[in-house]
Amino acid sequence: MDEAAAKRPVTFNRWLPYWAVFQADVHQTLRNWVYRVWVLLSVLATVGYLLYRVGLAHEAGIAQPASLLVSNLIRWGVLGSITLIVVLTAGAISAERGTMADSVLSRGISRYQYFLGKWHARLAAVLCTYLAMGLLALGSSLFFLHQDLSLGGCLMALVTVAALLAAVITCGVTVSALTNSTVVGIAVLWFVLYGGGFALDLLPASFPSPDRELHRLPHILHGEYNLRVLGELIAWSAGVSFVTALVGLFRFARRDV
Numbered sequence: 503m504d505e506a507a508a509k510r511p512v513t514f515n516r517w518l519p520y521w522a523v524f525q526a527d528v529h530q531t532l533r534n535w536v537y538r539v540w541v542l543l544s545v546l547a548t549v550g551y552l553l554y555r556v557g558l559a560h561e562a563g564i565a566q567p568a569s570l571l572v573s574n575l576i577r578w579g580v581l582g583s584i585t586l587i588v589v590l591t592a593g594a595i596s597a598e599r600g601t602m603a604d605s606v607l608s609r610g611i612s613r614y615q616y617f618l619g620k621w622h623a624r625l626a627a628v629l630c631t632y633l634a635m636g637l638l639a640l641g642s643s644l645f646f647l648h649q650d651l652s653l654g655g656c657l658m659a660l661v662t663v664a665a666l667l668a669a670v671i672t673c674g675v676t677v678s679a680l681t682n683s684t685v686v687g688i689a690v691l692w693f694v695l696y697g698g699g700f701a702l703d704l705l706p707a708s709f710p711s712p713d714r715e716l717h718r719l720p721h722i723l724h725g726e727y728n729l730r731v732l733g734e735l736i737a738w739s740a741g742v743s744f745v746t747a748l749v750g751l752f753r754f755a756r757r758d759v
Contacts, residue, residue, distance in 0.1 A: 519611040523619025524626075531590070531627040540586040544579055544635055551575060568651050573659075573719035575639040580663055580716065584670065584695070587628060591674025592687035594620045595754070613755040621675045621747060628671055629664055636660050652725030659722045662732050665739035666712050670695060672743040676750030711735075 531537050555571060595617070640656055674691055681687040702711040715735055721727060 520615040520619045523611065523616055524623045527594070527620050527623035528627055531624060534590060536586055536590045537627070537631075540583055540590070541631060541635075543586075544583065547579065547582070548575055548635065548639060567720075569655075569720045569723040572639050572651065572656075572723055576636060576659065576663060577716045577719055579635065579639070580667070583632075587667065587670055588674055588688055588691050588695070590628070591624050591671050592678050592691050593684035594624055594675045595678040596681055596684045596687050597678075614751060617675075617679060617751050617754050621672065621750075624671050624675055625668060629667060632664060632667055633660060636663070650724050652723065655723045655725040655727060658727055658729075658732055659719055662715060662722070662736060665736040669739045669742045669746075672746050672750075676746045679750045679754035 551574070637660075640651070673694060674687075677687045677691045677694075678684070681690065699711075699713060702709065703713050712735070715722075715732065718727070722732070
């Protein structure tokens, strides 16, 4: 019995280190005070805005269309969350720079698996939280009489904003892998995001712009959207995420920690 067990080939799971990094970073993100502040502020802002609109609807008879209500919740929620998401992602790798070589990379975890685990963990934690809060905002429309939401429009709005947030998260993790300081990473990421967003707004309307699509959220939620334009914006966001991640992955694999 022992000889048969000794002769049995030993199999190794090559992705076990990646999965370990992924799980550890998800747990770390959920315990991070920046993440908890982001969720708490988002929930309080949503509840406060809903109570305000419910009061107007019941006392003054002013019922806001559901598409406008939900678009305000999503748009201002995203704009207000960008800063906290930048802080949350810009320190994903740089915050562990001092102990990374001894406690992580010396235990059989390749830098590729480490970067991918960190990147995918931040994507999963932030996007799942955003989708949960987005569904909460959509459910809040049940308090109002003017139900002008379209199921397809709601799905397109959530997917479009998720694609934009995925690009922000990817840029944050990449900058964190390329810089030694979290503060420097936050400054660089703010400059890239706000500078890039301002530059896109200056381009002709035929080019996809995140700010323009956020302003069109009421029409998208109502079902009045151009699928080609939204598809291009999602494709551009996915392309930026992919290229940025490749740059961070290969650059992080060749630099000192």
